[in-house]
Each structure stands twice: as structure tokens, then as C-alpha cells.
Amino acid sequence: xxxxxxxxxxxxxxxxxxxxxxxxxxxxxxxxxxxxxxxxxxxxxxxxxxxxxxxxxxxxxxxxxxxxxxxxxxxxxxxxxxxxxxxxxxxxxxxxxxxxxxxxxxxxxxxxxxxxxxxxxxxxxxxxxxxxxxxxxxxxxxxxxxxxxxxxxxxxxxxxxxxxxxxxxxxxxxxxxxxxxxxxxxxxxxxxxxxxxxxxxxxxxxxxxxxxxxxxxxxxxxxxxxxxxxxxxxxxxxxxxxxxxxxxxxxxxxxxxxxxxxxxxxxxxxxxxxxxxxxxxxxxxxxxxxxxxxxxxxxxxxxxxxxxxxxxxxxxxxxxxxxxxxxxxxxxxxxxxxxxxxxxxxxxxx
Amino acid sequence: xxxxxxxxxxxxxxxxxxxxxxxxxxxxxxxxxxxxxxxxxxxxxxxxxxxxxxxxxxxxxxxxxxxxxxxxxxxxxxxxxxxxxxxxxxxxxxxxxxxxxxxxxxxxxxxxxxxxxxxxxxxxxxxxxxxxxxxxxxxxxxxxxxxxxxxxxxxxxxxxxxxxxxxxxxxxxxxxxxxxxxxxxxxxxxxxxxxxxxxxxxxxxxxxxxxxxxxxxxxxxxxxxxxxxxxxxxxxxxxxxxxxxxxxxxxxxxxxxxxxxxxxxxxxxxxxxxx
Numbered sequence: 001x002x003x004x005x006x007x008x009x010x011x012x013x014x015x016x017x018x019x020x021x022x023x024x025x026x027x028x029x030x031x032x033x034x035x036x037x038x039x040x041x042x043x044x045x046x047x048x049x050x051x052x053x054x055x056x057x058x059x060x061x062x063x064x065x066x067x068x069x070x071x072x073x074x075x076x077x078x079x080x081x082x083x084x085x086x087x088x089x090x091x092x093x094x095x096x097x098x099x100x101x102x103x104x105x106x107x108x109x110x111x112x113x114x115x116x117x118x119x120x121x122x123x124x125x126x127x128x129x130x131x132x133x134x135x136x137x138x139x140x141x142x143x144x145x146x147x148x149x150x151x152x153x154x155x156x157x158x159x160x161x162x163x164x165x166x167x168x169x170x171x172x173x174x175x176x177x178x179x180x181x182x183x184x185x186x187x188x189x190x191x192x193x194x195x196x197x198x199x200x201x202x203x204x205x206x207x208x209x210x211x212x213x214x215x216x217x218x219x220x221x222x223x224x225x226x227x228x229x230x231x232x233x234x235x236x237x238x239x240x241x242x243x244x245x246x247x248x249x250x251x252x253x254x255x256x257x258x259x260x261x262x263x264x265x266x267x268x269x270x271x272x273x274x275x276x277x278x279x280x281x282x283x284x285x286x287x288x289x290x291x292x293x294x295x296x297x298x299x300x301x302x303x304x305x306x307x308x309x310x311x312x313x314x315x316x317x318x319x320x321x322x323x324x325x326x327x328x329x330x331x332x333x334x335x336x337x338x339x340x341x342x343x344x345x346x347x348x349x350x
Numbered sequence: 351x352x353x354x355x356x357x358x359x360x361x362x363x364x365x366x367x368x369x370x371x372x373x374x375x376x377x378x379x380x381x382x383x384x385x386x387x388x389x390x391x392x393x394x395x396x397x398x399x400x401x402x403x404x405x406x407x408x409x410x411x412x413x414x415x416x417x418x419x420x421x422x423x424x425x426x427x428x429x430x431x432x433x434x435x436x437x438x439x440x441x442x443x444x445x446x447x448x449x450x451x452x453x454x455x456x457x458x459x460x461x462x463x464x465x466x467x468x469x470x471x472x473x474x475x476x477x478x479x480x481x482x483x484x485x486x487x488x489x490x491x492x493x494x495x496x497x498x499x500x501x502x503x504x505x506x507x508x509x510x511x512x513x514x515x516x517x518x519x520x521x522x523x524x525x526x527x528x529x530x531x532x533x534x535x536x537x538x539x540x541x542x543x544x545x546x547x548x549x550x551x552x553x554x555x556x557x558x559x560x561x562x563x564x565x566x567x568x569x570x571x572x573x574x575x576x577x578x579x580x581x582x583x584x585x586x587x588x589x590x591x592x593x594x595x596x597x598x599x600x601x602x603x604x605x606x607x608x609x610x611x612x613x614x615x616x617x618x619x620x621x622x623x624x625x
Contacts, residue, residue, distance in 0.1 A: 054516050075522035087517035091535040100531070101521040148521075 003030035003188045004064050004078065004155035006051065012059035013046055013212075020046045022212040024060070028190060028205075033182050035191045037199040038209030039235065045160060047209070048192045052158050053077050064156065080149035081158040084165065086141050088133040094120070094144050095129040101152045119151040122181065139170050146178075150185060157182065157189040163198060175202060196236050200224060208232050226340075230347040233276045233340060239304075241276040242314045244289075245344065248273050253334070255289050256310035260334055268341065268350055276340035277332075279304070282316035284324065285333035293328045307332065372596070379589035386585045401590035410584075412591050415573035419553055419595075421484055422569055426491040426552040427545055430499045434544070437496075438503030439529060443515070453504070459497045468561050475562055482564030490558055495548045502547065506540030507533065542609045546602050553599060570595040 006028040013021040021043045028034045036044035049055040051062060053074035062070045069077050080101070088097050098119055102112045120126045123143040133141055142162060149157060162178070163171045179202050182189045193199050199206050200220040208216045208223060216228040227233040233241040247254040251266035253275065291307040291314060303318040307330065314332065324330060341350045378386055380397040388395075405412045440446065441453055471490050472481065480486030510533060518528040534541065556571040563572055574595060577588035 052516075052520060054519070074516070074519045075524060079520065081517070081520050083513045083517060085511060085513050087511065087513040089514065089518075089532055089536075091538075100518075100523075104522045104527065148517075152521075 002155060003032075003186055005030045005066070006156060006188060006190065007063040007066075008047070008051070008060065009063070010060035011047065011050060011057045011062070013043075013050065013055065014058050020212055021050075021057070024214055026207060026214065026217070028188060030188055031186050033179065033189045033191065033202055033204045035193060035199040035203040035206035036209060037193060037196060037206050040194055041211075042209035043212040044192045044194075044209045048081075048158055048160055048190060051156070051190060052079055052081050078155040079158055080152060080154040080156075081160065082142075082145045082149050082162045084161045086133075086145035086162075086165075088141055088144055088148070090133050093130055093132055094125060094136070094147075097133065097144055098129075098147045098151050101148060105152070115151050116147075119147040122150060122184075123147045123177075138166055139174065142166060142174065146181070150181070150187075153185075153187075155188065157185075157187045159189060159191045161193055161195075162191075163193075164195070171198075178202065197238070200236075208235070210235075226349065227276070228349050230274050230276070230342045233342065237278060239279050239315045239317075241278050241340065242282070242316075243342075244275045244277070244309060244312060244314070246273050246275045248341075255334075256312070258289050260288065272344035273350065274342045274344055274347075275334070276342060277314070277334070277338060279315045279317040280319070281335070281338035282307075282314065282318070283333040283335065284316075284318070284330045286331060288331035288333040291330050291332050293324045293326055293330060296324055296326055298323065375589045375592050378585055379593045381586055381589075383584070383586055401586040402594075404587050405591045405594060410577070410587055412570055412573045412594065415568050415570040416594070418563075418567055418573075419569040419571070422487050422491065422559075422567065423549050423552040425484065425488045426495055427549045429488065429492055430495040430548050431541070431545060433492075434496055434499035434503055435534070435541070436529075438500045439507050439533065441500065442504045442507035443512075453501075456497045456500050459493070460501070464494070464557055468557060471558065472561055481562055482566050484567055487559065487562055487567055490562060491552045491555065495551060498551070499544050499548050502544050503537070503540060506537045509540075510536050539609045542606055546606045546609075550599055550602065 006026070008024050008026040011021055011024040012019070024043070024047055026047075036047055038044045046055065050057050053069070053072055053076070057070065060070075061068055064077065064079075089100065092100065095116055098116045099112050102115055107115070116129070117126065120129060123146050125140060125143045125147060128136060128140060128144070133144065136144060142165070145162070159178075163174055166174060175198060191199070191202060200223075203220055205217065205219050206223060207214045208228075210229075210231045216223055216232050218226075223232065224236055227236060227241070230243060234243055244255050248268055249270045252259050253273070254260075255275065289309055291309045293305055294308055294313075295306040297304050301319065303323050305316045305318055305324055307314045307316055309332065316332075318324070342348060343350055377393070379401050380399070381395055382398050382400070385392060385395045404410050441449060441456075446452070475481045475486045475490070478486075480489070514532055514536070515528050518532045519525075523531060553569075554571065555569070559567075559569045560572045560575070563569065570591070574588060574591045577584040577591065
């Protein structure tokens with residue numbers, strides 16, 4: 001099994017008058033665990049399906065190891081896919097399910113039996129081989145689908161929200177295992193998810209999709225700490241970043257009528273901006289943007305507080321700052337290193 | 351409790367009404383001609399097998415007609431399934447521009463009253479010299495069976511998740527092997543129901559068989575009619591022949607009961623039709 005490099009160039013997909021993908025460019029390195037992250041309807045699954053050959057792009061090229069595979073049928077590409085619904089064949093036993101891809105390419109019986117055993121052992125379902133999918137739990141079905149995908153030793157491994165049908169605890173366990181499996185097999189994986197936690201924890205790199213476009217590509221750390229646009233900022237993080245409209249003039253940011261001196265913003269000149277502050281970066285101080293505490297909930301050692309700034313809601317994760325009383329008037333301190341500044345018109349990071 | 355009892359009584363009543371002619375026929379088939387005509391009708395009588403003897407090995411044997419029925423129904427069913435499965439699969443899956451119109455047309459053919467078609471079919475078959483031939487009758491039956499089978503099968507194929515096929519395509523199965531290895535095994539129940547319905551419909555058919563058949567092709571439904579003549583109706587033999595002719599219907603029905611019930615409720619509950 002050799003890991004494949006994948007490249008998409010200018011991929012366009014239209015469904016009637018609706019443009020599902022408006023020019024997708026993407027490079028995935030061999031052996032990389034790459035996530036396509038975005039809200040539903042952003043085009044990530046369509047991109048994956050085009051990679052798999054299940055859908056044809058209306059424009060652009062798909063390359064694998066430099067070879068143009070745009071017009072190849074799914075079976076002619078060296079890819080395997082794990083579907084959200086697992087798509088196991090219900091009339092076949094687990095053994096037959098895993099053996100199916102090998103049977104279809106005419107591998108000898110002994111070889112199949114050997115490979116099925118190996119694949120099943122990889123995902124620890126050796127003891128379930130004679131069962132039918134209907135007799136398996138969700139987690140076991142998912143392993144079976146994984147085994148069927150890895151048995152043929154594909155160069156590219158596509159996963160379409162494979163964890164979304166598992167319960168929360170199992171999801172976290174399987175996530176770790178998935179990563180381990182991908183590393184052990186040294187295969188390129190493209191992983192579609194709308195769950196940022198999954199994407200951030202699994203990926204070597206990820207692409208954030210918004211409305212049929214890729215708005216940012218980078219490592220999880222890069223994307224999280226330096227979101228490229230307002231949309232990415234508002235999508236990532238739980239709860240996501242607080243966004244406040246502000247007026248910037250000579251390093252003075254005016255938020256809800258209160259001007260604050262932020263020297264580092266001087267270079268940006270005068271313009272309308274959106275300030276982004278992660279909930280965990282919100283500090284209450286003696287001076288700053290005035291706010292009112294409307295609600296406060298305790299979550300273990302942290303407090304989540306809802307603050308109103310003007311008519312805007314700001315969520316704050318307060319740690320070791322004491323619990324503010326509801327209805328209390330407070331001030332939010334803006335620390336330059338924690339404030340993300342986006343252009344109001346373009347939405348881009350400044 | 352009262353609801354249950356009412357339901358029970360009601361269903362018993364329906365079963366009774368439905369069973370009566372069959373039970374009456376069964377009794378009649380074991381009666382001598384004299385017992386049949388006795389008035390008031392007798393429920394207790396001395397049973398005889400003479401009617402069965404007559405319709406099996408006697409001069410009025412219907413065995414050749416049973417063979418005739420079997421040939422017609424068998425070929426009709428086989429050919430119907432051969433064409434209906436790919437057609438239904440295509441209608442259920444492929445994005446064809448005329449799919450909706452085609453589906454409606456298929457169903458619309460079922461709305462024509464058969465009586466209106468007997469004469470045209472007769473003229474057509476006579477033109478090509480196919481009256482009183484197996485191919486002629488099978489061909490005519492196909493025009494009814496195919497649309498019905500396609501329409502029934504489409505709903506079964508639509509039940510099967512598309513992802514299943516996509517998985518098979520990625521597993522390098524190709525369209526035909528996907529159909530064979532993945533789709534057909536899952537639509538097995540629906541296919542069984544369709545086979546049974548098509549077979550029974552052509553087995554029970556009378557109108558076209560009597561007009562388009564003849565001395566060579568004379569299915570059992572038509573042969574039974576021979577026991578009714580101007581001078582006399584041979585009730586005992588007729589009943590015996592009816593029982594024999596009905597046997598495959600009942601046996602098939604019992605064998606496929608489970609599938610048929612599932613088949614008729616397909617789509618009623620999400621995923622209720624499968625498994």
C-alpha cells in the first residue's frame with residue numbers, strides 16, 4: 001500500500017441553477033490525514049464524492065499521484081470509501097462483506113481468506129465474521145465498514161462523516177483508533193466532517209468549506225488560532241468566537257460607542273472592522289467595553305457567562321476569575337494578542 | 351377487549367364469506383351427481399373420489415390442460431421477470447429524462463379494460479398466424495404482466511439505499527455485478543412476490559385464453575368450462591377440476607404468505623419492507 005497524493009484543480013459542480021462547488025483547489029500530500037470541514041451544504045461531501053468518482057465535476061481536474069483521473073469510474077480509481085450509513089451489504093455476513101472488494105477483482109480464495117482475517121484483526125472484529133450486519137451494534141458495523149475499505153489496500157481512503165452515527169463516548173474512542181489505523185496503514189485519508197472537534201483533533205491539515213468554496217487551508221492550530229475570515233472565526237470553536245462590529249481610527253477601536261486604544265491596530269488605518277474574541281480570551285477588568293451579565297452557568301471549574309454589549313451577545317468562558325452575578329455591570333478588557341480583526345466589507349483577516 | 355372481540359368476529363365473518371365457495375366446491379367435488387343435486391343440500395354424505403378419477407385419468411382428463419397452463423404461466427413469468435427486473439431497476443435508479451412519463455405510461459396500461467382488447471389482439475394474432483399457439487398467448491399475457499411487474503418491482507428497488515450501490519461501484523463491481531450481487535439479493539422478497547403475482551395472474555386468466563387459445567393451447571381455466579354444456583352441467587367434475595386447478599394457487603399463496611404481506615406493506619414504515 002503506497003499512499004497517494006491528491007490534487008483538485010478548479011473543481012466546479014452545479015446542480016441545475018445552484019452552484020454546489022465554485023472552483024475548488026486542493027493539494028493533499030501522501031500519507032496525510034486531511035479533513036474537509038464545513039457546515040452542511042458547504043460542498044464538502046460533494047467534493048469527496050467527486051474524488052471518489054461517484055459524481056462528475058462540471059469543470060476542473062482531479063489528479064492522483066499526478067495522473068488525471070477526472071473521467072475515471074469509481075472502480076477504476078484506487079480509492080475506498082466509508083459511508084456515513086456504512087452501506088454494508090445486509091444479506092452478506094461480515095466475512096462476505098469484507099471479502100467483496102477482493103472477490104470483485106478476482107483474488108484467489110486463499111488470499112481472500114488471509115486478507116479478510118488481517119483486515120478484521122486490524123479493527124478487532126475477528127470474532128464477528130459469521131454475523132450479518134443487522135446483528136452488529138453501530139460501532140461494530142462501523143468497524144466492518146472500515147475493514148471492507150482497508151482490505152483492498154487502497155492508495156486513498158475516503159471517509160464521509162463515519163463517526164456521526166455513533167454515540168458520543170464511542171465517537172471519541174473510534175476517532176483515536178481511526179487516526180492510529182491511518183498511521184499504521186500509511187494511507188492518505190480524506191475525511192469529511194461538520195464536527196470541528198473531530199477535524200481539529202484528527203487532521204494533519206484541514207480545509208474549511210463555506211458555500212461551495214474553500215476559505216482556509218492549514219493545520220488545525222493555524223486555522224484555529226488565525227482564522228482567515230469572519231465566517232471561519234464564527235464557525236470554529238465551541239462556543240465560537242464572539243464577533244463585534246467596530247470602527248477603527250488611528251489605533252482607536254470604537255466598540256458600541258466606547259473607544260479603546262489598541263496600539264497594534266494603528267497600522268490598519270481607518271475603516272469598519274469586525275473584532276473577534278474567543279470566549280476563553282474574554283477578560284473582565286475595571287476598564288474596557290461595558291457589558292451586562294445576563295446569565296452565568298457553571299461547568300466544572302469554568303463559568304460560561306452570557307454578556308450583553310449594547311444589543312450584542314458575547315459569550316465568555318471565565319476561568320479563575322470568580323463567578324459574576326447575573327445582572328452585574330462589568331467591563332471587557334480587549335487584549336491585543338487575543339483580538340482578531342476582520343475587514344467588515346470583505347470579511348478577511350487584517 | 352371489546353374492540354378485540356369485535357375485530358375477531360368481523361374477521362371471522364369475512365373469512366367465512368371468502369371460504370364458503372371454496373368449501374362448497376370442495377364438498378361438491380367429493381359428491382356423486384345425485385348428491386350434488388339433492389335438495390335440501392346435504393352436508394353429510396358418502397364421499398367419492400370418482401370425480402377426481404375422471405378429471406385425472408378419465409376421458410375428461412384435464413392433465414393436458416394443466417400442462418398447458420403450466421407452460422403458458424411458466425413462460426410468461428420467466429419472460430416477464432427477465433425484462434421487468436432490468437427495466438424496474440433502470441426506472442428506480444437511473445436519471446432518465448422521460449422517467450416520470452414512462453412510469454406513468456407503464457401504470458396507465460393497467461387501466462385499460464381487458465375486454466376491449468380481446469378483439470384487437472385476436473385480429474393481430476390471426477394476422478401473424480399465432481392464434482392457438484403458446485407464443486401467441488404468452489405474448490399477450492406479457493403485455494399485462496410486464497407493466498404490472500415493473501411497477502411493483504420499482505418500489506422494491508427504490509427501497510434499497512443508493513449508498514449500497516455506490517459502495518459496490520467503489521468495490522469495482524460495475525453496474526451488472528452490482529445488480530446481481532447487491533441489489534437482487536436484497537430485493538429477493540419483492541422479486542418472489544412479483545413472480546407469484548405474475549404466475550397466478552396468468553394461471554387464473556380466462557378471457558384471453560378462451561378467445562386466443564384453441565384445441566392446442568387450452569389452459570385449465572378454459573378446460574373447466576367444458577363441464578358446462580347445454581344439456582347438463584357436470585357439477586361434480588367441474589368442482590374437482592376447480593380444486594385441482596386451484597391447488598397451485600393455494601400452495602404458492604401459503605408458501606409466500608410472509609413475503610406477500612411484507613410486499614403489500616412496502617414503504618408503509620421506513621425500512622419496513624426490507625429485512
